[in-house]
Amino acid sequence: MARLPPGALMQRAVAGLVTVCTRRILRSGGYGARVVVLAGAGNNGGDALWAGARLARRGAHADAVLLNPEKAHAEGLTAFRAAGGRVVAVADAGEALAGADLVLDGMLGIGGRGGLRGDAAALAELLAAGRTAGAVVAVDLPSGVDPDTGETPGPHVVADHTVTFGTGKAALAIDPAAAAAGVVHHVDIGLAPYLPEPALTVLDDADVAALLPDPGRESDKYSRGVVGVLAGSAQFPGAAVLAVGGALHGGAGMVRYAGPDAVATEVRQRWPEAIAGPSPDTVGRVQAWTIGSGLGDGRGADVEAALAAGLPVLVDADGLRSLPSRFDGPALLTPHAGELARLLDVERAEVEARRLHHAREAAQRWNAVVLLKGSTTVVAAPDGRVRVNPTGTSALAAAGTGDVLAGLAGSLLAGRLSPLDAGSVAAYAHGLAGRRAAASAGYPSAGDVLAELPAVVRSLRGAVGAG
Numbered sequence: 001m002a003r004l005p006p007g008a009l010m011q012r013a014v015a016g017l018v019t020v021c022t023r024r025i026l027r028s029g030g031y032g033a034r035v036v037v038l039a040g041a042g043n044n045g046g047d048a049l050w051a052g053a054r055l056a057r058r059g060a061h062a063d064a065v066l067l068n069p070e071k072a073h074a075e076g077l078t079a080f081r082a083a084g085g086r087v088v089a090v091a092d093a094g095e096a097l098a099g100a101d102l103v104l105d106g107m108l109g110i111g112g113r114g115g116l117r118g119d120a121a122a123l124a125e126l127l128a129a130g131r132t133a134g135a136v137v138a139v140d141l142p143s144g145v146d147p148d149t150g151e152t153p154g155p156h157v158v159a160d161h162t163v164t165f166g167t168g169k170a171a172l173a174i175d176p177a178a179a180a181a182g183v184v185h186h187v188d189i190g191l192a193p194y195l196p197e198p199a200l201t202v203l204d205d206a207d208v209a210a211l212l213p214d215p216g217r218e219s220d221k222y223s224r225g226v227v228g229v230l231a232g233s234a235q236f237p238g239a240a241v242l243a244v245g246g247a248l249h250g251g252a253g254m255v256r257y258a259g260p261d262a263v264a265t266e267v268r269q270r271w272p273e274a275i276a277g278p279s280p281d282t283v284g285r286v287q288a289w290t291i292g293s294g295l296g297d298g299r300g301a302d303v304e305a306a307l308a309a310g311l312p313v314l315v316d317a318d319g320l321r322s323l324p325s326r327f328d329g330p331a332l333l334t335p336h337a338g339e340l341a342r343l344l345d346v347e348r349a350e351v352e353a354r355r356l357h358h359a360r361e362a363a364q365r366w367n368a369v370v371l372l373k374g375s376t377t378v379v380a381a382p383d384g385r386v387r388v389n390p391t392g393t394s395a396l397a398a399a400g401t402g403d404v405l406a407g408l409a410g411s412l413l414a415g416r417l418s419p420l421d422a423g424s425v426a427a428y429a430h431g432l433a434g435r436r437a438a439a440s441a442g443y444p445s446a447g448d449v450l451a452e453l454p455a456v457v458r459s460l461r462g463a464v465g466a467g
């Protein structure tokens, strides 16, 4: 802002917003469309009013509902009126919305805190009740969601599209706020050279491809890393089979399974390439441990033995009941919301409402990377870095998929990825496998997801031209 004439950034944002509306959303390109602008008192309202003005100049009929007429963005409102836009009273908003093709939600942007109140809340309610047949387009982010956390502290807009400016926001990546954003469109307004290190990142295919271990020409099964899997029980033998399966596809050169003979037999029947032994002490040397999936009760001593090795460790499911008070070495915890709630002694709903907050809190408390599974998987490191996984799918909400993830991420730990990289790469590939499995199986099982992992890893590694 210091380097540009006043209003220049806003005009870049508005140009991008109008382009998305006319090319992607309005079939007529804007001509003859009925547009309703909901404008708050801040710059977010300014964006929306300027966009309404541009659409009116293209032949749209534009109405604006001003939440705070005295404080409305002055230049934006002048431009809106000059272009032929009409201001309608809040009391008449329902009628305007009913006939709209496009609703621009410019009530609150990144300056919003604490959810919508008063008229703004009532307008969001009208939209939620389906009182418009038009597309609801959130300007920068859905009004009323918390920009930096993904929380929804009160009433908020639920949009069909969000056109966001300059950089991503936590609210567009983390549920429950992300669920209110609809399809997200990014508009570059030239901020990139001036932005600090992001507090939160979302990996893409190329990032993940670059992080995947690359077995060089000289590598052998030991140098690629050996992962130990302490999982499964007489009650849950399948968890061992799935975790070992995940581990076999994460790049480790060898998988050693530690568990009761009957379970080990099932594991070897499905995966003859796995080595098995009765306990962590006897199974042989490994470079990382995956602990906990389907372990059941009464295996605390085995968990302690695996943890005592001081190796990089992933702790999942039942293993989370035997955590040390703090980790000294590299550690990755993979709870779902219910497990994290138990660890932190809060309600599950509270964890789901504040995913980023609770993942960070646990990361600090245990000095471990915490991968909180769920609709938007969050991976938080104790040093404050956070990654949010973009590949999640409801297809992964099935028994056993977590066991696959634990094996996969443990294998990456053995391949010398840091816990943050191992967790975020595993979540990414696992999500893609879930999507592929859903495409072919409809309602995929954990086994279906596992079966898609090789194709996912192959296509990701192909993205960097791996030989």
Ligand SMILES: NC(=O)C1=CN([C@@H]2O[C@H](COP(=O)(O)OP(=O)(O)OC[C@H]3O[C@@H](n4cnc5c(N)ncnc54)[C@H](O)[C@@H]3O)[C@@H](O)[C@H]2O)[C@@H](O)CC1
Binding pocket: 001, 009, 010, 011, 013, 040, 041, 042, 043, 044, 045, 047, 107, 108, 109, 110, 111, 112, 113, 114, 115, 116, 117, 139, 140, 141, 165, 189
């Ligand atoms: N910062 C930038 O470089 C740019 C910002 N732009 C736009 O500017 C927006 C941010 O503008 P502002 O900082 O003016 O913030 P907002 O437009 O989000 O609104 C802030 C105003 O709303 C009030 N407010 C906060 N929470 C409220 C609540 N719950 N209920 C009612 N009122 C509440 C605040 O007191 C403040 O007056 C961005 O989201 C984006 O749309 C764009 O024009 C592009 C450039």
Ligand SMILES: [K+]
Binding pocket: 044, 105, 106, 107, 108, 109, 138, 139, 140, 141, 142, 143
């Ligand atoms: K908004």
